[in-house]
Amino acid sequence: MSDQRSDSTAINAVLDAIEVKKFGGELSEEQISSVVAGYTDGSVPDYQMAALLMAIFINGMSREETVALTRTMADSGERYSFPECVDKHSTGGVGDKVSLTALPIVAACGAPVAKLSGRGLGVTGGTIDKLESIPGFTFEMTERQFREQIERVGMALTEAGDLAPADKAIYALRDTTGTVDSLPLIGSSIVSKKAATGAGFLIYDVKCGSGAFMKTPEKARELAELLVDLSEALGVSSSALITDMDNPLGRAVGNALEVRESVALLKGEEAPEDLARMARAVAVRLLQLKDTPDPERAVEEALTSGAAYAKLCEFVEAQGGDPGFLESPVVSGSVAEVRAAEGGYVERFDALGVGQAALVLGAGREKKGDPLDYGAGVEVLVRSGERVEAGEPVALLYGEKNVERAEKLVREALRLSEQPTESAPAILDSL
Missing domain, CATH: 3.90.1170.30 (Pyrimidine nucleoside phosphorylase-like, C-terminal domain)
Structure with a gap:
């Protein structure tokens, strides 16, 4: 009987929310929390949630609503806490290997990295796929192993897994109902996962151009401002860069090819200028968020001393990968x-x-x-x-x-x- 009452409460909540949003009204945090919880546990059916998402897509959400939705989704599952760690997020691009380059640099500079990453879909490459081109590399680890590796190595990456399960469920529905490109829904989706990861310092790389989700600098800046605002509202110190994606970043597009190009940069060998500039800029900005003294000099020392490449090798070995692969990444012979x-x-x-x-x-x-x-x-x-x-x-x-x-x-x-x-x-x- 209690389950029936719970289902009824959730259904009434989503029906009320649909009525509010279809006329351009504003939802309370309690309403948002009730609807999200109901959809996550299955008591709110897809067709009702889809109706609410479409109303949001058409009429938008206020800042207060968007913050509430972000917080609710972040709290919908397990949350990590790494307040001294840094992280970065890219909105996706072609040849985007900034995580492979900038993060070992900042880790070599003493800023620990706690990153949850994803796999690629479509033309957008995933950091996980790139690293899994290294024989033996694995992202499978418990939270305890993740935490211990950060303390020991200063850098750990794993899959998002069960963090922010409400976002996972809602995103899957958005993907099939034509409501993906809603700024409040995009922003809350991205930030909820990052807040659940628990890093205290975060930079967003918002791409714009033909190979990006946001096609113009103006739209990219609008998203960047929202991501920083939401992150700060949830207690994460954040910054953002708006970057070009009319052209691929660097020369290489493909998993082992991108590992090879990243290694060349970290070893001080010839590397594309745009990639080198991006990796340095992201590393410097993360170190600035951490109040690292003279971050530009720290970044250059990490590169010229070989410390950044050594950190990449240490990180790869810690996650089961063969660091010898980095010396000569295997690409297709055809x-x-x-x-x-x-x-x-x-x-x-x-x-x-x-x-x-x-x-x-x-x-x-x-x-x-x-x-x-x-x-x-x-x-x-x-x-x-x-x-x-x-x-x-x-x-x-x-x-x-x-x-x-x-x-x-x-x-x-x-x-x-x-x-x-x-x-x-x-x-x-x-x-």
Whole structure:
């Protein structure tokens, strides 16, 4: 009988919430908490929650409502507490290997890293997939093992698992009901998981451009401001960068390829300038949040001394990976060149097209559960502003799957102009 009363209470709560939101009203924290709890435990059916999400999508949420939703989802499951640790979150991009580079740098500078990460889907690569291209590497650990590794190594990464289960349930419904691109729902989803992770200092890398969810700098800044505001409201010291994703970050797109490029940067070898600038900027900003003295100098010393690369090796070994792999990452032995069909100046190498090419080669997933070819991907050979001649190699394709389709996608992604053009800076704005 008590369960029936509970179900009835939850259903009445969601019906009341739908009435409020469909006329543009504001929900109380108690209403939000009741609806979220009811949907998480199954007493609120999908069709009612979908109606509420659509009302929110159309009429929006106030700051107070969004904070309440974020807090409720963060509190819906287990929460970790790592108040002295740093973390970063990227809204997803093509060739985005900032976690692989910036986090070992800050850990080498004495700022412990506690990161929960995810797997890639579509053209967006996942940090977990990149690290799992290293033989033996595992993310499976208990909270105690996670905590002990942070204390011992200064850096630990694992999957989000059961943190913020309400967000997981609501996101799955948003994905099937056309309500993904709602700013309050996006912001509360991202921040609830980060708040549950428990790191005290956090930087957001909000991408914008063809290969990003947010297509314009203005929309990206709006999201960045919301993420920082929500994080601060939940007690997390935060900052954000708005970064370009019209072009891939760096040259490599694909799991082992991105590990190889990250290792080159951390070892002080030749690395793409945009990646080097991004990794340094994120590392410096995290150290600033931690009040580290002279963070720019600390970052350079970590790189030039080899401490950042040593920290990556220590971290990989701690999580079961073979650090020897880092010396010579194994990529696909099947390599095909893509040559320019005509001459001109590179206006951009469209990130979305390059990401789609890597996806069809096997480096990404079109749906959850798809197997990956860790050695597959695309290596871009030319950058914005450079001159290319007809017949000149512009990209390398790694892998044996769908090579002709990938070549077509890469050719279409290469945008040429008759006159030289200036490439966008890697970092467009910050707050």
